[in-house]
Amino acid sequence: MSISLVNGRFASSIDIDSRGLAYGDGLFETVLVNEGRALWLGEHLQRLSRGASRLQIPCDVAAITADCERLLADFCAGDAILKIVLSRGVVGRGYSPLPAKTQRIISLLPAPASSRQHWHKGVALGICQTKLARQPLLAGIKHLNRLEQVLAAGEMQRRGYIDGLVFDEAGKLIETTRSNVFIGTAGRLFTPGLNDCGVSGIMRQQLMVAAEALGMPVKEAAIEMSVLREADEVFICNSVIGIWPVTKIECMHRAPGPICRRLQREFESHFYA
């Protein structure tokens, strides 16, 4: 069951000629809701707004916030997912982004299944054959052009993995199909730079701030397979799952590491009351 507001009105469908459908001409956010409260909603809307100015789509943050608050107040006292889609709206055929009335689509979706076990015990990841193309104009933002993630997630699904690491064409580690990645080596913490591809995650940003405050500044770096092999610990994060230790990558085993456990302690109360 889900319930949606499209430009402030209850709806379960959108116009066929939405540019969101025609060209993926828009952005989205997926926000965790715990006991009726949206986690880091302000940060999600900041990223949405940044993406919107990159794509030159008008973004009415106040209206989106109001729709989110309305859905939460009227329909959700418990756990859920709040999904926000901003599309350039409806205009005639053709790629040119003529001025259009944007569509904001705010949906309240069921909470994901508990992943507490993965938080504690860690997960095994595969390595995706699908490589990410390098497109600086779209890197970092969370746009609606997600076929690369669909292809990579399809690979992992067929191989029975819960998620998988994704590299760019040049052989640099970028992220997983839906999370950011951190590696700890000799007491130092690294995460891939996202100037050419990848999504700049809200949890990634929170985690970098927290790590810095704990005296473990995170360095953005070009991470190749050889660096990953030498890593003492690997963990992944996003704003829905929190932080998961990675205990296996294909045939390489790792124990959950001390840096991961330290950061999990910082954030556990956000994800598990």
Added chain:
Amino acid sequence: MSISLVNGRFASSIDIDSRGLAYGDGLFETVLVNEGRALWLGEHLQRLSRGASRLQIPCDVAAITADCERLLADFCAGDAILKIVLSRGVVGRGYSPLPAKTQRIISLLPAPASSRQHWHKGVALGICQTKLARQPLLAGIKHLNRLEQVLAAGEMQRRGYIDGLVFDEAGKLIETTRSNVFIGTAGRLFTPGLNDCGVSGIMRQQLMVAAEALGMPVKEAAIEMSVLREADEVFICNSVIGIWPVTKIECMHRAPGPICRRLQREFESHFYA
């Protein structure tokens, strides 16, 4: 005014949770309709089918054909555009392409404004700053992830150009924002290879077959700016506009060339009765 069939039923909207909207997880075709007849519909459906097997989306060509024929028979005796969208359909949140009931969306749209003047006199093109990312897994097919084209078309719109040439990151000419490109040099005909990016156009394919039959085989090649500068003639094509000579690229002038004119004669009856 437009009219649409979604999985064979009249509709003007689609479910909010369509993967077409969420991830651009699908494909499309844009078919010219002349006096009630869809031009190269079979070839369009072949490309759709090829794209669908690349993305592992089931594609019921017979059902799509039946929907197209129904719209044409009941609503169109004149000129129009037939737009076909195939989306993986609706499944729960998450990139993994779980088996879903696909959505086929067939729409009859108004005919484009006449471009006969461009066919005869040619057009001026800009050069887009937006570069295409190289992604062999998605190259050639006409998928719904079109933000690069939206960005490039936006640039050209702001600069007052009808269309613009687009290069890949490596500096190779690929296409325009919505057409394929051919260049004639010393009596030989070249077009960019499309293994890394770009859309393999139906008109491009028709034109290559016709050129071969006329004793002018087209060579797929890596075309850099320097080659473009030396070209005797440049023309662009797609299955809606036909073939347009390019008479100006930024500051470089060219007259419509003899190869372009020869090929236009082959196809004129398809576009102008």
